[in-house]
Amino acid sequence: MTATWQVPAIVRLTVVSSNGYTSSAGERNEKPLERSWVECPDATQMESPDVVKSEPALSQYLHDPDVQLMLRAKRGDDAAFSQLVESYQDRLVAVLFHLLGNQEAAEDLGQEVFLRIYRNRSKYEAKAKFSTWMFHIANNLASNWRRDGARRREASLAGSDSGPLGARPQEQLLAEKSALMPARVLDRNETQSLVRAALESLSDRQKMAVLLHKFEQMSYIDIAATMDLSPQAVKSLLSRARENLKAYLEPFF
Amino acid sequence: MAIMSDETPQSPSFTEKLVAYLDGELPEAATREVEQALSSDPAMRSDVEKLNRAWELLDLLPRPNASGEFSSRTLATLQVVDGTTELVAEPETAPTVALDTSAPRPLAVSPLVAWSAGLVVVSLLGFAVGRMTARPNSDVWLDDLTLIEHIDVYRELGNADFLRDLKQRGVLDERRPPEPR
Incomplete structure (x- = not known):
């Protein structure tokens, strides 16, 4: 069957997916693109192979006021960079908080994200929205953080299912308790804990895609750019994520 | 309906389509087809409603702000980094793990090494002065x-x-x- 899901026309002009827009779902669609930003000499550069280097695409991002701030920062305007930090700190920390599971780690990693951006400001090119670039760096750092954390836990706490990345014990208990009597009415705090547990039940990539879509209102195209995936892979990822969320929360509707 | 002809409501591609519809990511023609299908299929409507409800519940997730000191602490760190950028230049061709948090960082000089180096410098200075004045x-x-x-x-x-x-x-x-x- 030919693809029925298509990207908006304005995006089709600038984006060519290496995987093509097939409508079949599956893990293969979630594989990262063969060449990604991470494989570039400098992973903080916006050098997605899927983005056609054309003037219209470039000028499109120049209208982004945050891109303008970043270009000023590139020219040595530290006040412009401070403005970016002030504008994005809460958004970044909120996403990282749910990715990493605690505020302290979220702030540490958030600081590291800004540090990476600042260090690489001289190489910055306006080939995407500033937020896409920033969350791309955040996603990579969070992946490394989780990987290193998993290694540490393997070394020190083999067999334990608690910790910042797992479902919080309290929420886990609530979910188990509520599952026994799904018909009862939950108060707001309980519902919030359940929703957090539902989010925790997603894979890391599903969680990131959900957070970017929900918190940042990112389009599939922007999420794809942020996570080094094809738009079709993002479509599959979000579809499975929403199915999982529905399955987890449905007993409490 | 043409769009749904080779799909069942349980198939992943069908769900993808519904989710893309909810996300406003379907082109106009496909959107119209989904809407037609929804109008004639109560089970599908119920499924979409549940998907939507679960999604809306995510609005309850807390969105913690950065602490009050976050920006000042970050900017202070940047100033320190900026001061040492020339001394700790990043390699021209960074490896593929350029965003790895375990990337090499500037080595911290231990107090013992610092004191030893100071002692050697003072000794050399003393020797030089002695040589000049004796x-x-x-x-x-x-x-x-x-x-x-x-x-x-x-x-x-x-x-x-x-x-x-x-x-x-x-x-x-x-x-x-x-x-x-």
């Missing part, structure tokens, strides 16, 4: 050259009292005639 041995020998040349005579004389005695008697005064005996 007179060479040869200069001291030149000053005492006359004494050295007559050292054998001085040894025979024994002590200075004898010389003073000779001087009082005028023996050492060559221009004075000797006293009559």
Whole structure:
């Protein structure tokens, strides 16, 4: 069957997916693109192979006021960079908080994200929205953080299912308790804990895609750019994520 | 309906389509087809409603702000980094793990190493100053050259009292005639 899901026309002009827009779902669609930003000499550069280097695409991002701030920062305007930090700190920390599971780690990693951006400001090119670039760096750092954390836990706490990345014990208990009597009415705090547990039940990539879509209102195209995936892979990822969320929360509707 | 003809409501591609519809990511033609299907299929409508409800519940997730000191702490760190950027330049061709948090960082100098280095520097400075201010041995020998040349005579004389005695008697005064005996 030919693809029925298509990207908006304005995006089709600038984006060519290496995987093509097939409508079949599956893990293969979630594989990262063969060449990604991470494989570039400098992973903080916006050098997605899927983005056609054309003037219209470039000028499109120049209208982004945050891109303008970043270009000023590139020219040595530290006040412009401070403005970016002030504008994005809460958004970044909120996403990282749910990715990493605690505020302290979220702030540490958030600081590291800004540090990476600042260090690489001289190489910055306006080939995407500033937020896409920033969350791309955040996603990579969070992946490394989780990987290193998993290694540490393997070394020190083999067999334990608690910790910042797992479902919080309290929420886990609530979910188990509520599952026994799904018909009862939950108060707001309980519902919030359940929703957090539902989010925790997603894979890391599903969680990131959900957070970017929900918190940042990112389009599939922007999420794809942020996570080094094809738009079709993002479509599959979000579809499975929403199915999982529905399955987890449905007993409490 | 054409769009749904080879899909079942349980198939992943069908769900993808519904989710893309909810996300507003379907093109206009596909959106119309989904809407037609929804209007004629109550089960599908119920499924979409549940998907939507679960999604809306995510609005309850907390969105914690950065702490009050976050920006000031971050900007202070950036200033420190900026000051050392030239000393700790990143490699031109960073490896594929350029965003790895375990990437090498500037080495921290331990207090022991710092003290040792300071001690060596002070020692070298002391040595250099000593070399510059101390007179060479040869200069001291030149000053005492006359004494050295007559050292054998001085040894025979024994002590200075004898010389003073000779001087009082005028023996050492060559221009004075000797006293009559």
